[in-house]
Structure formats: structure tokens, C-alpha cells
Amino acid sequence: MKDYLLYIKQNRGNYLRSLREYISIPSVSADKRFRKDIDRAASWISMRMKKAGLEKVKAIATVGNPVVYGEWIHHKEKPTVLFYGHYDVQPPDPLDQWESKPFEMSVRDGNLYGRGVADNKAPHLSHVLGIEAILKKEKILPVNVKFLIEGEEEVGSANFPRMLKANEKLVKSDVAFVSDGIMFSDAPVIEYGLRGLVCFELAVKCLKKDVHSGSFGGVVDNAPMVLSYIISRMKDRKGRIRIPGIYDKLRKVGLGEQKILAKSETPTSEILENTGAKSTFGENGYKNIIRTGARPSLDVNGISSGYTGEGMKTIIPSEARAKMSMRIVPNLKADYVKKQISTFIKKIAPKTCEVSVEFPDGGDPVLFDRNSKEYDDAKQALKETFGKEPKMKLVGGSVGAVTDMKQILGINSIFTGFALPDCGMHSPNEKLPIGNFLKGIELTIRYLKKLA
Amino acid sequence: MKDYLLYIKQNRGNYLRSLREYISIPSVSADKRFRKDIDRAASWISMRMKKAGLEKVKAIATVGNPVVYGEWIHHKEKPTVLFYGHYDVQPPDPLDQWESKPFEMSVRDGNLYGRGVADNKAPHLSHVLGIEAILKKEKILPVNVKFLIEGEEEVGSANFPRMLKANEKLVKSDVAFVSDGIMFSDAPVIEYGLRGLVCFELAVKCLKKDVHSGSFGGVVDNAPMVLSYIISRMKDRKGRIRIPGIYDKLRKVGLGEQKILAKSETPTSEILENTGAKSTFGENGYKNIIRTGARPSLDVNGISSGYTGEGMKTIIPSEARAKMSMRIVPNLKADYVKKQISTFIKKIAPKTCEVSVEFPDGGDPVLFDRNSKEYDDAKQALKETFGKEPKMKLVGGSVGAVTDMKQILGINSIFTGFALPDCGMHSPNEKLPIGNFLKGIELTIRYLKKLA
Numbered sequence: 001m002k003d004y005l006l007y008i009k010q011n012r013g014n015y016l017r018s019l020r021e022y023i024s025i026p027s028v029s030a031d032k033r034f035r036k037d038i039d040r041a042a043s044w045i046s047m048r049m050k051k052a053g054l055e056k057v058k059a060i061a062t063v064g065n066p067v068v069y070g071e072w073i074h075h076k077e078k079p080t081v082l083f084y085g086h087y088d089v090q091p092p093d094p095l096d097q098w099e100s101k102p103f104e105m106s107v108r109d110g111n112l113y114g115r116g117v118a119d120n121k122a123p124h125l126s127h128v129l130g131i132e133a134i135l136k137k138e139k140i141l142p143v144n145v146k147f148l149i150e151g152e153e154e155v156g157s158a159n160f161p162r163m164l165k166a167n168e169k170l171v172k173s174d175v176a177f178v179s180d181g182i183m184f185s186d187a188p189v190i191e192y193g194l195r196g197l198v199c200f201e202l203a204v205k206c207l208k209k210d211v212h213s214g215s216f217g218g219v220v221d222n223a224p225m226v227l228s229y230i231i232s233r234m235k236d237r238k239g240r241i242r243i244p245g246i247y248d249k250l251r252k253v254g255l256g257e258q259k260i261l262a263k264s265e266t267p268t269s270e271i272l273e274n275t276g277a278k279s280t281f282g283e284n285g286y287k288n289i290i291r292t293g294a295r296p297s298l299d300v301n302g303i304s305s306g307y308t309g310e311g312m313k314t315i316i317p318s319e320a321r322a323k324m325s326m327r328i329v330p331n332l333k334a335d336y337v338k339k340q341i342s343t344f345i346k347k348i349a350p351k352t353c354e355v356s357v358e359f360p361d362g363g364d365p366v367l368f369d370r371n372s373k374e375y376d377d378a379k380q381a382l383k384e385t386f387g388k389e390p391k392m393k394l395v396g397g398s399v400g401a402v403t404d405m406k407q408i409l410g411i412n413s414i415f416t417g418f419a420l421p422d423c424g425m426h427s428p429n430e431k432l433p434i435g436n437f438l439k440g441i442e443l444t445i446r447y448l449k450k451l452a
Numbered sequence: 453m454k455d456y457l458l459y460i461k462q463n464r465g466n467y468l469r470s471l472r473e474y475i476s477i478p479s480v481s482a483d484k485r486f487r488k489d490i491d492r493a494a495s496w497i498s499m500r501m502k503k504a505g506l507e508k509v510k511a512i513a514t515v516g517n518p519v520v521y522g523e524w525i526h527h528k529e530k531p532t533v534l535f536y537g538h539y540d541v542q543p544p545d546p547l548d549q550w551e552s553k554p555f556e557m558s559v560r561d562g563n564l565y566g567r568g569v570a571d572n573k574a575p576h577l578s579h580v581l582g583i584e585a586i587l588k589k590e591k592i593l594p595v596n597v598k599f600l601i602e603g604e605e606e607v608g609s610a611n612f613p614r615m616l617k618a619n620e621k622l623v624k625s626d627v628a629f630v631s632d633g634i635m636f637s638d639a640p641v642i643e644y645g646l647r648g649l650v651c652f653e654l655a656v657k658c659l660k661k662d663v664h665s666g667s668f669g670g671v672v673d674n675a676p677m678v679l680s681y682i683i684s685r686m687k688d689r690k691g692r693i694r695i696p697g698i699y700d701k702l703r704k705v706g707l708g709e710q711k712i713l714a715k716s717e718t719p720t721s722e723i724l725e726n727t728g729a730k731s732t733f734g735e736n737g738y739k740n741i742i743r744t745g746a747r748p749s750l751d752v753n754g755i756s757s758g759y760t761g762e763g764m765k766t767i768i769p770s771e772a773r774a775k776m777s778m779r780i781v782p783n784l785k786a787d788y789v790k791k792q793i794s795t796f797i798k799k800i801a802p803k804t805c806e807v808s809v810e811f812p813d814g815g816d817p818v819l820f821d822r823n824s825k826e827y828d829d830a831k832q833a834l835k836e837t838f839g840k841e842p843k844m845k846l847v848g849g850s851v852g853a854v855t856d857m858k859q860i861l862g863i864n865s866i867f868t869g870f871a872l873p874d875c876g877m878h879s880p881n882e883k884l885p886i887g888n889f890l891k892g893i894e895l896t897i898r899y900l901k902k903l904a
Contacts, residue, residue, distance in 0.1 A: 213777055214779060214849020214850065215744065216726075216848070217749030218691070221733035222751050225683060228684045229683075231676070231684075275660065275661075275668060276659050276661065278658075279804055281804045282672075292668065292669065295670055299766075300757070301665065302765070303680075303757045304760040305756075308755070313753055314649065314849075317754065325764065327666060327669045350689065352730055396668070
């Protein structure tokens, strides 16, 4: 590796020039006005992948933004690694809070500044550059690689699963490598599981129209009160979900895994600071990392009924609605959870009203096999690159592409990242330490060599 | 009275011409574009009052629309009746549902049609015409009378109490007479009590900003869930308010009063038809008239939190709000109820959040002395005019002016009405039977004579 480390050092200027070019393209996926820049970014990364020595590079069209594909497949007996990344970025707003221009990369105090520098242009570019380095020096990669760089991650990756299904043969791989996460400030990370999600919408209709609370207060039911009653029956004030069948099937987190996860524990003080909460609220007897990673959670995301403008309007609203979501963990399946929710609502719904529940969205949780060669190799590569044992973590949310690759391609992801917690991924002054960009290149080389 | 009945018959044409003129003025108080018509209506009724023989007629200015005052005070030992009415009307929308023009009174099948014909131009005009009739025939009234015809009833009578306070001496009377209610289809009515109202706004704040339900679901509290919990603790699923101290102080409705009220019972079928409810919901063991007239009720009028647009947004909302109102009955006082609500909220509010309650509005209930000479006389006059014993009723809502006259002037109101339940007071094709307009004139004469 000494040679490679020297090589990376020598090419630092070239690498930064490349990244500066990439950052200069405002590939904002949330805003249609940047549609041309989306295409420019896709072209740019295609060009850069070709230049690095990747083959069959092409843009796979979707009904949305194209996904850039590339490969280097020259081994018959070696595994194939699928590198995932995204060339689209968050909008730069609020612009006036940037200290340098968001689409002109600048360097200050050892950090690169610019929109997309952490999320996710530098991380996935580092994989391309790592491959370039090996091919430059050895003409051959230790394993096969494929690349999928999509353009809709910041708007929900809605077209990614369909693209995977339509191109299953082309993208088939043995393991995915994703560096779109956030590392700890004191250690690298592998996120080996993600919670699933069941979204649902409750609607309570008691009356055909809003009526006067003077005339009918005391003789007809009140839709927002019925909704409040149902919601308060679904989770108690100890943070336990009261819908039957939710806790029976849960995967037990063994003592060994608990110890490993304890190293990734989020301090309560950090939660309070980040959210402004007065105290945490959740199931007793569990660490925060378990509460957010290995336990289901239930939230109301929005609620509406009746009159909510200025002043008062003394009506009994005819209906009330709540958007809710449950984060689910193995071994819960989204379909099972939906059935449990429906049954419970039906059981407790008062006879005075029509109560309905709809499920617009949902996905199963994923859990990767952390006792696998590809995980051991990744841990080792991360440890050698960052000089620290990586911490193992379970993620509270779902990351569309990572979940999709597990569910559609059936492969584990090495889900890691080089951005630090204070890199401001979706904020003004997004940054990344220059060292972490270069370590991405080193990690790519180390990982591919270990996998061989 | 025979002479008077003949006189009314002979003047039928004049009366209808007068009313037609009055109806032709679109005095819509809810729409600023009709401001000139508001003044025109005030002038018209002033003119008509003068013509009838009322004296010192004037418009009392308020910060809103003027209140028209008039009097006939020539007895030292006789009581003074204060006739209340309002010259403003509801907007005529939706216009395309009117069968004849709203501001051109028309006659069909014995009914008068036009905006304001029932609510409240014909009823209060009938009092003016009744007085005119007596003065024409006898030159002298049997008792003293005063008039207050306001112009903001349809927008909440916000300036009426201030006007009363500022003119307390001028408007001082012994009893008020208000024909702005709705009679039964088979009998006249006196509404001898009105519930009071305590409006309050609950605000729950758990976090400094909305946060991601993946990252924090399971470790922080959820504001709309806390709000739901609080709401569901305030009233149980048997329709009982669980805030301490609400039922202890209630006036007992004696067996005699219960029997009287039973004649005004609203059939459950009527409630279901008017509201579209599948079944009624309220305290067990009480008739509907008691539930809406003599028992407190608690409702959520509106609720809002988090994301309520299209699709899903998996956030934990930072805050949640509910507008609520309690209808109160004797002997509850609004201030006492506010204290009980505040104390209860404080007691049950979780420590995880800031929970606040504000009281933007409120008023005590009123109950008139139905065992009084002015009530006995009114019952007798109504019985003779309509040929049926009047039913006695308690009203679920509060009627600003009636409550104000009780609270500021300390006087009972004879709160009655000539409009039928199907007269469409706030709807297209508002109507009033011609006979009821004329009976208003007769009733005025009969009542004043009995009071003497």
C-alpha cells in the first residue's frame, strides 16, 4: 500500500481539480430548473468513470433522472462489488448563509466546502479514483466492479427500484458498497441494518358536515376527539406500542451485539441538543441506539381537522385525519404490520363514526449479514484506512437504494461514509475534510484488494 | 283585540310594501362592499320607527355598524320593554340556488321569500308595526318601550356589549323582547336559558424543530400524540367530561322543569338527519334537550400539527395545537371553568413537553326567571296569538345580544321567534309565512297590553 499512498499524495492536486469540476455543476434534483445540470452531472461522472478505466459506461434512462452505469468485469472466479452513489445534490438554500459560493468549491482549514462535497460527490468519486489508481498501476483490478450512480437520491430514489428490476442481470453483484452515510467523529462506521417503514393515514368521519357546537355539543360525536382517542390507544405514555403482535416477533438483540452496538450509542445529551427536547421519551430499559435501531417506533407525522385559522370557530368538525408512520425492525414485515394496524383500528373504532385506514407506503426492514467475509474485509479496510476499529450501527431510517439493493438484488451492503456529523450534508457550508476524500480513495483500494 | 285584528288585516298591503322596501336593501354585514347598504338599512328602520311614532330615534355609532335606538317613554309607573332586533343579514350566497332574487321580496304559497325576511327584518319590523297600530288607534302605549336594532348580529355582535355599557342609562329597561329565535313547527317557543362558552387553545411543544422520524423515532416524544393523549383524558368515551369540578356545581333540573322541557325534546331522528351522524353520542340517561341545554359539553373545534399535504412526510412534528370549547350551564362560571381546565392540563401534561393553554374567549351561561310576570304575560300572549301553549326551551349556544342584555343590564329576555325550522335562516330561499309576520304584530300588541 505504501506505493498507493504515495501515488494518492502525488495526485492530490488532480483529484481536487476533478472534484472542483464536479461540484461546479449545480445538479439539484428537487428543482426542475436544474434539469440540464442533472444531465451535465451525469455526463461528467460518465466521462470521469471512462477516464478511470471503467467500461461499458452508459446512462440508464428512467422516467426521472438517468442512472450512470459502468463496470470492470474481467475475473470469472472473483466476486463483484457494486459501488452505489448519487450525483444529485440538495438545493443550496438558504444562499445567504454560505460563506463561499456553494457551486465553487473552496478550501479552508483543511476542509473542502461546496454543495455536494460530502453528500455524495466526493465519496463516490473517491471510489472511481481508487479504481483508476489500481488500473494505472496494475492494469487489472483484484475483483470485478460495477457502478450505479443515480440522480434522484435527494428526492427519494423513486425510480431506482424499477431500474434495478429492469436491469437485474446487468447490475447483479455479490455485495454493494455505499459511502453515503455519516461516520463518527472518532471512528469509521458500518451501518448493518435499516428499519423498515409502514406509513398509514387514518380518517375519521362522524358527520356529513361541520355543525354548530352550541346546537349539537352533547349529542353527537366529535371526529378529532375520536381520532385522539384512537391515537392515544395505539401507543401508551411509557412509549410502548399497544397494537397487538408488534413485539412478539421481534428479533432478539443478543448480548454480544448489544455490546458492539453500545460503542455506537448516541448520548442522550446529543439527542437533546439536536432536537431541543427537554428529555428523551421511549421504551424503558433500552439504550438509544437500540430504541432507534432495533425497536419499532410509532409516530404521528401530521394531523388535521376542523378550523385552524385565526380566532375561534365553535364547530364540531365532520372529520379528522392523521398521517402516521411506524418504523419496523426484523422480524416484522410491512404487510404483517399493516394487517395488525387495520385489525386494531377496526376493533377500537367507535360505532359512532366511519374510521378508515390507508397505507400509501411501506417497506420491510433490512439487516445485513455482519458475520460475512465481505463485512470482515470492509471492517479491516476501514480500520487500516482510518486507524480505528469501525463502529457497527443500526440505522433508524430507511435509505431507499440500500434497502432496494437488498430486496431486489438480495445483496448485503457495506453501508459506510466519510462525512463527519458536523459536515452539514443538507445545510449551508457543506464541507468534507480533504483527508477524508483521499481516505475514500485509499479505502477503495484496500477493500478491493482484501476481497480478492 | 278584534279591532286590532281587523286593523292588521286592512293594513296587510302596507305592511308587505314596507317589508319589501326593507328587504330590498342588501345589508350584508359580513362583506365590506355592502357597507353603504348597512347605513341605508339603518336609515330605513330609523325612518320607519319614527313614522310608527317612536321618539328620540337615532343611530348610536360604534366602531362597527350603528345601532338604531328609539323609545316611547311616557309612563312613570309602568315597566319598560326593550325590543331587540338586527337589520343586518347573512350573505345571499350561493346565489344560483335562489328561486327568486334574494333582495326582491316575493310571495309564493303564503310565504314571503327574501334574504332577511326571517332573520330578522320581518320579526323586528312587526314590533315596530305593532306599536304603530296601538299609537294610531289609542295615541298612547300601555307601557314604555325602547328599541335597539343592531347591525352586526350576523358577524358576532362584537360591539354590542360595549355599546350597552356606554349607554346603560339610555337603554335601561325591565325586560327585553327578542324575536330572533326559531319557533317549533307545531307551537311557539320561549327560550329561557342559553349555555355559556369557554373557548381555549391548547399548544404542545416538544421539540425545537420537526425532526426525522427515522433518526429520532423511539427516543423523543411526539407533540400530536401528547395532544391526543391530553384530549382523550378530557372527555371519556361515555361522553363524560373528566376535568374535575365540572359536574359538582351544576344546577339540578327539577322534575317539573324536566317535564316542561320534554315537550321541546329534539327527536334523535332529527339530530341524525341534520348532522348525518350514525348515532347520537352523549351522556347516558339524559334527553337530548337536557344534553344540549342543561349539561356542559366539550368539543375539539380544530386541530393541527405537522405535515398535512399530499403524500407522506415522515417527521416528528415539533408542535401541535387544538382549538377547543366547552359549553357551560348554571351554576358554572366561565372563570371557574378556565381555572379547572388550566389545573387539569397542568396536572396531566407530560414532562417531556411544554404544554400551554390560552383562553381567547368565554362567557357565562344565562338563565332567565321563567316564573316571573313578564314570562307569564309572554306565554299568555304567545298562546293567544298562535293558539297553542308555547313550549319552553333551553338553547345550546349563546346568543351574544341576549346574553349581553342579561349580563350588562341584568334583565330577562323573552327570547322567542316566528321563523319555522324550515325557513332557511342562513340558506338560499329564506322564507317566512306571511301569517307569522302578521302574528308578530298581533303578539306585540297583546304583550304590551298584558304587561300594563
